[in-house]
Amino acid sequence: MDQKSLWNRISDGLGIIGFTPLGLVLLIVLALLPFVSPFNQEHILRWLIMGAFLAAQCVAFDFTAGYINVVNFGFAAILGAGAYTSAVLANTSPVISVQPGLSPWIGIWIGALFAGLIGFGVGILTLRLRGIFAAVMAWFVGIALLGVANNLTNITRGPMGMAPRTFLETTSNRPYFYIILAMMLIVYITLRLVVRSRFGLAFKAIGQNFDAARASGINPTLYRVFNFTLSAFFAGWLGGFYAHYFGSLTPQTLMHTSKTVEVLALAYIGGRGSLWGGMAIAFPFVFGIEALRSNLTDLPGLHLVIYGVLMIAIMVYYPAGFAGFYAWAKDKLSGLLARARGQAQPIEAP
Amino acid sequence: MLLDAERVIKNFGGLTAVNRVTLQVDASQIVGLIGPNGAGKTTFLNCVAGTYPPSAGKVRFQGKETTGSTPEDMCRMGLSRTFQIPRPFPMLTALENVMVGAVFGAEHGSKKPARGRAEEALKFVNFPLALDTPAQRLNAVQLKRLDLARALACGPKLLFLDELASGLTPGELDTMMALILKIRDTYGVGMIVVEHIMKVITGICERVLVIQYGTPIAEGTPREVMQDPKVIEAYLGEEVVA
Numbered sequence: 001m002d003q004k005s006l007w008n009r010i011s012d013g014l015g016i017i018g019f020t021p022l023g024l025v026l027l028i029v030l031a032l033l034p035f036v037s038p039f040n041q042e043h044i045l046r047w048l049i050m051g052a053f054l055a056a057q058c059v060a061f062d063f064t065a066g067y068i069n070v071v072n073f074g075f076a077a078i079l080g081a082g083a084y085t086s087a088v089l090a091n092t093s094p095v096i097s098v099q100p101g102l103s104p105w106i107g108i109w110i111g112a113l114f115a116g117l118i119g120f121g122v123g124i125l126t127l128r129l130r131g132i133f134a135a136v137m138a139w140f141v142g143i144a145l146l147g148v149a150n151n152l153t154n155i156t157r158g159p160m161g162m163a164p165r166t167f168l169e170t171t172s173n174r175p176y177f178y179i180i181l182a183m184m185l186i187v188y189i190t191l192r193l194v195v196r197s198r199f200g201l202a203f204k205a206i207g208q209n210f211d212a213a214r215a216s217g218i219n220p221t222l223y224r225v226f227n228f229t230l231s232a233f234f235a236g237w238l239g240g241f242y243a244h245y246f247g248s249l250t251p252q253t254l255m256h257t258s259k260t261v262e263v264l265a266l267a268y269i270g271g272r273g274s275l276w277g278g279m280a281i282a283f284p285f286v287f288g289i290e291a292l293r294s295n296l297t298d299l300p301g302l303h304l305v306i307y308g309v310l311m312i313a314i315m316v317y318y319p320a321g322f323a324g325f326y327a328w329a330k331d332k333l334s335g336l337l338a339r340a341r342g343q344a345q346p347i348e349a350p
Numbered sequence: 351m352l353l354d355a356e357r358v359i360k361n362f363g364g365l366t367a368v369n370r371v372t373l374q375v376d377a378s379q380i381v382g383l384i385g386p387n388g389a390g391k392t393t394f395l396n397c398v399a400g401t402y403p404p405s406a407g408k409v410r411f412q413g414k415e416t417t418g419s420t421p422e423d424m425c426r427m428g429l430s431r432t433f434q435i436p437r438p439f440p441m442l443t444a445l446e447n448v449m450v451g452a453v454f455g456a457e458h459g460s461k462k463p464a465r466g467r468a469e470e471a472l473k474f475v476n477f478p479l480a481l482d483t484p485a486q487r488l489n490a491v492q493l494k495r496l497d498l499a500r501a502l503a504c505g506p507k508l509l510f511l512d513e514l515a516s517g518l519t520p521g522e523l524d525t526m527m528a529l530i531l532k533i534r535d536t537y538g539v540g541m542i543v544v545e546h547i548m549k550v551i552t553g554i555c556e557r558v559l560v561i562q563y564g565t566p567i568a569e570g571t572p573r574e575v576m577q578d579p580k581v582i583e584a585y586l587g588e589e590v591v592a
């Protein structure tokens with residue numbers, strides 16, 4: 001009896017930060033993977049890092065799309081703005097005109113703040129717009145940011161790309177995996193805590209029915225702008241990781257709308273408004289896509305087609321996505337278990 | 351005086367939807383607002399509740415001038431409303447829907463936990479289903495009860511009921527009227543009731559204001575108003591009166 005209550009207490013505690021016992025086990029497995037063959041190979045470690053990077057983006061993206069119901073099409077560009085800010089601040093090389101030489105570990109926070117500021121601006125700009133109009137406005141901001149990054153050639157070198165300093169001297173991928181895994185967890189747990197509070201209720205109310213939310217006393221300006229700012233802050237922070245991990249930045253590979261669409265597709269397939277759905281499926285997806293890509297080198301962009309087809313299928317036939325499927329399956333399973341137990345009892349009784 | 355709306359005007363371009371409507375409501379008083387379709391009843395409510403600012407005129411609520419306040423401010427001051435077409439939050443459960451009102455409404459600072467107040471409001475309106483039913487699975491009548499519970503959970507002093515009784519069967523109508531009276535008697539809430547069903551107006555309203563083309567044409571007790579030739583003309587046409 002005591003043991004059970006302890007178990008319940010642990011499981012409740014995990015629930016607050018958004019984990020089920022199963023989720024925690026999967027996370028521990030994920031954390032141990034880099035020590036197990038074949039995952040300890042450098043190129044597979046890179047896939048794992050990409051997976052965690054995409055997973056964290058999905059969480060930050062779903063925080064806006066899944067809750068206040070505005071698709072931030074400028075997401076990748078905001079992420080890129082954070083990446084460039086951090087990269088330029090860390091620069092020591094004479095190829096670009098400024099050499100502040102700041103540590104990347106500090107730079108990514110400044111990049112995050114700058115991205116948060118842009119998010120704040122996008123939040124204000126899209127305040128009076130609903131649904132698709134807000135999405136288009138955010139998209140325009142993203143295109144403008146891409147243009148700025150392309151044209152500020154004296155500090156970004158534009159399309160020629162820049163080579164930011166990396167976090168570490170090492171060429172091993174393993175430490176980077178733990179950095180991005182920790183970042184992913186910070187993004188997820190922080191946003192999860194926000195969503196569990198009254199803020200989450202306000203976000204959902206605004207997203208689902210703007211007028212009724214206002215008539216219930218919710219100030220939409222406050223919550224929408226806060227939501228955009230926080231989502232963009234984390235996007236910029238993750239962008240900083242990208243810059244100082246890959247050590248190469250071009251506007252096109254980081255800030256293009258297709259990058260937003262990749263995250264959007266994953267977040268939608270994972271399940272809108274769940275936060276964890278996109279995060280969970282990002283890993284198997286990256287592996288599937290990379291495996292496809294390495295076997296079908298003559299079909300570039302195939303992964304985008306697959307994303308698109310899957311996303312359309314999910315949106316039309318199963319809008320709750322993977323998270324919804326999981327909830328359904330769990331429900332069915334516990335129902336079956338309960339019935340099995342119920343049937344077993346009469347046999348034991350006599 | 352709980353609400354004092356004075357000569358409220360609302361123009362949409364060249365169209366005057368509400369034309370100098372004056373209306374007062376006291377605590378525990380139910381005032382009916384009637385008129386033919388398109389008379390400007392809901393527009394008047396919207397002007398008072400802050401959905402959009404009136405073009406002219408004054409609104410005073412609990413002694414404070416509130417002309418042009420936002421809907422969220424009005425709600426936090428104690429004005430709640432239901433919607434003509436009930437507008438819940440479809441992906442939230444029934445309880446969560448009502449929680450929104452309890453958490454952010456006029457009693458947002460209350461020491462009593464929001465969840466308890468939400469459950470109380472749902473019980474008060476006799477919500478017939480499990481509290482964790484998603485709102486998108488409710489039928490029209492259940493949605494009306496849910497919307498009413500949400501409005502109540504805000505902790506209103508003044509409640510606008512916009513065609514709450516339309517679409518109900520005669521049996522449901524009686525229950526709904528009893529419920530409205532129970533809200534008034536329990537919480538001392540003042541109400542403006544917009545309604546087409548005369549049985550509701552005569553059954554629960556102390557006073558009725560009739561508007562046509564946005565302009566007030568009669569005011570008085572339900573009985574007085576319904577004998578007023580101008581009102582009969584507005585509803586039934588000129589020949590009947592002649």
